[in-house]
Amino acid sequence: MLRIALKMLFGDSTKYLGLVLGVAFTTLLVNQQLGIFLGLLSRSGSAISDAVEVDIWVMDPGVETLDVVLPLRETELYRVRGVNGVKWAVPFFRGAGTVRTIDGDVEATTVYGVDDVSLIGVPQGIVVGDIRNLRRPNAVVVDEDGFRRIFPSKEFQTGLEFELNDRRAIVVAVVKASPSFSSGPVLYTRYSEALLFTNNGRNQLSFILAKSDGSRNMLKLRNDICQQIGLKAVTSNEFKRANVQFVIDNTGIPTSFGTVVALGAIVGVCVVGLLTNLFVIENLRQFASLKAIGVRNSRIIKMVFVQTGTAGIVGWAIGLGGAAAFFQFAGQGDPSFRGFYLPWYVATGSAALAFFIMLVASIIGLRRLLFIDPAIVFRG
């Protein structure tokens, strides 16, 4: 009987294609949009992920995110160093800059200033150059995407010069950094150099990065710092989550992605539901004659589930394939999509959505089929 059910489905190729494409479209849209959304979220606070050695971030109590900072007094750094359980603490500066590319374009950049001595906070993945050369005057480290933006068509190399806030900057290394939220160039310099580049040399300590000596629980340590210094102290993971939360709370991004995803789901349900309904209405007589012949309702239910299930699985697979291809190729072509991928739980979630859509469709179809009177087969 299942063979017959499938024949019925494939026999109506227009509607079968419609069902498959409806599910495929929804699956593609949901996976692509949620993938980008989660990718964007994970980019917020990418500098936190890149500062791998750091356990605890200390900041002004009013600061919620890496991107909006309030200056700390320099003396706070020494006080953090004095807290029991802190192995070391270093300054970390975040500021904005304007870069003029060799094509003459202007790009907004993020400038991070790291501890002059330890250089803690610079991403570890070196593409070319040597981070230690950051100690030279005007030296900056730039991330791969930044390099491509500032020096389009040039190979990765050191020694190139460009203008950062009207000051000369020299590339001493290119590093792999996690993609930034704004996807603009990310520059790392020494703390003192960063102040010169962005703040006319006035002192402005954005964050204090601290390392635990391992003698106590991390949560206890950050509580101690909070209490003893009167500043906000959070672990790296907490700060990463806070950055994600900040994006969720303060930007229209979740709403706009959410809207697209919801619309995709609604369109999917409607298209598939309507087509199923049409399919059933057109085949009502045929289904009725099956019932007249003596095919039980439970068989009819199985047949419908096989039909919708098949269309659903094929559609989901096509949609997922499309989304996977998007993430595979989009990142290669456009750096603003770099690092985006299709998380397994989004793919699974979209399978649940496809299942839900086909369930709704099946119910729409069965609602009619189970209650048709087989006696209609004799009427004209």
Next chain:
Amino acid sequence: MEIRDSKQVLKAAPSIVACECIEKSFGKGQTRTRVLRGATFAAWEGELTYIVGPSGCGKTTLISVAGGLLTPDKGIVSVCGTELTRLPSQKLADFRLKNIGFVFQQFNLLPSLSAVENAAIPLVAQGESYGKAARRARSLLNDLGIESEATKRPSQLSGGQQQRVAIARALIHNPRVLICDEPTASLDASSGKVVMELLREKAVEPGRAVVVVTHDDRIFPLADRIAEMADGIVKN
């Protein structure tokens, strides 16, 4: 062909289909119409029984009741010794699947299935493997003279050929009762005659009753028995 008197035979052999004092109304209140008003009808194995009568007299309603597709308001329907009026609807479906074959005026073949696949449905629904069912369907189509159309879809067949596929579907599971509602009404005169003769030759067998509702008086001579209906009752 001789037309026996139904009363005589009633005493002689037990009927496969027996409907007694069937009443059936449609609609409610003011629009309620009494369609069957105590119709009594029987069909015997090995016989071709016609039901005739003016349009609207309740022929279709009567065979729907006799075939277990419609529950009467009053009266007893018994087929092969089973009282259909006592069966719950899913059991009734099982009963039809096993014992009854239907041929409809509109053929009602599944458009995306080939002739063989259409004809195989009842056996497949009974749980038979598709291969076996298809083999039996082919041999039936062969019997009915349309083996060359076996892989065609209904839309590629003429009306007469489609009705022959429908007959194959109705006979494939070897039912005790075959019920046909105006099987020739959608066909031109000559293919109607062919279909009727096929029913007479291939469907009527010892152990099977064939009931045909028809308007076509040219084919009356084919019948063993003719039940005449008027106004919701079967005249004697």
